[in-house]
Amino acid sequence: MSCNGFVALAARDLRLAWRRPVDAWLAVVFFAVAASLFPLGVGPEPQTLRQIGGGVVWVCALLSTLLALNTLYTSDYNDGSLDQMLLSGHSLVLLAAAKALVHWVLTGLPLVVAGPVLGLMFDMSPRGLATLTLTLLLGTPVLSLLGSVGAALTLGLRSGGALLLLLVLPLCIPVLIFGAGAVSAVEMGMSPAGHLSLLGALLLLALVGAPPAAAAALRISVL
Secondary structure, eight states: OOHHHHHHHHHHHHHHHHHOHHHHHHHHHHHHHHHHHHHHHHOSOHHHHHHHHHHHHHHHHHHHHHHTGGGTTHHHHHTTHHHHHHHTTOOHHHHHHHHHHHHIIIIIHHHHHHHHHHHHHTTOOHHHHHHHHHHHHHHHHHHHHHHHHHHHHTTTOTTHHHHHHHHHHHHHHHHHHHHHHHHHHHHTTOOOHHHHHHHHHHHHHHHHHHHHHHHHHHHHHHO
16 A cells, blocks of 8 residues: 555545544544533532643543544444455555544544643643643544554454453553643643653654554454
């Protein structure tokens, strides 16, 4: 699969998602609703909300991303399109990378946009909101890339959704820790540089390692 094939596959998946807007909006709606419940349950104390805001938003972002992973390859697997792609001789690495990119565009990117809006409910400072946005921008692609590996491994299995969560969730814990830690550091008057650097390193590792791992998992699951 050439770069043109990568773009064509990504555009195809985006068009298919446009025809099923409910699937695309489900993760964003869950993210907004789940994060909105915490201020109601914890109370209106600004200091408490600022302390938990980064962690709450990141936990909701992680769960929202995992919610949409089960459909990453399922529709193409069910209608036989995935078999044709695998047998065509095109690069499975680019196939996996295109799937992860589309997943991030449909789920991660809306979370990056919605994150600062939800951060306002937790009385975050302007610098805290900017840091939250940056951490989501660095961290959500890692979640999509790791999720693509889990989705490929559990493809076609019974109760694959539950197994997918068990596989992917432990791998995503470092992203959650560093993302929430960066926001908490800013709110406490400290520098978030260390957390952001580690998030950037995780993103680079995921970009290099996740697509080949997902391609190998697809060979095991389908061929």
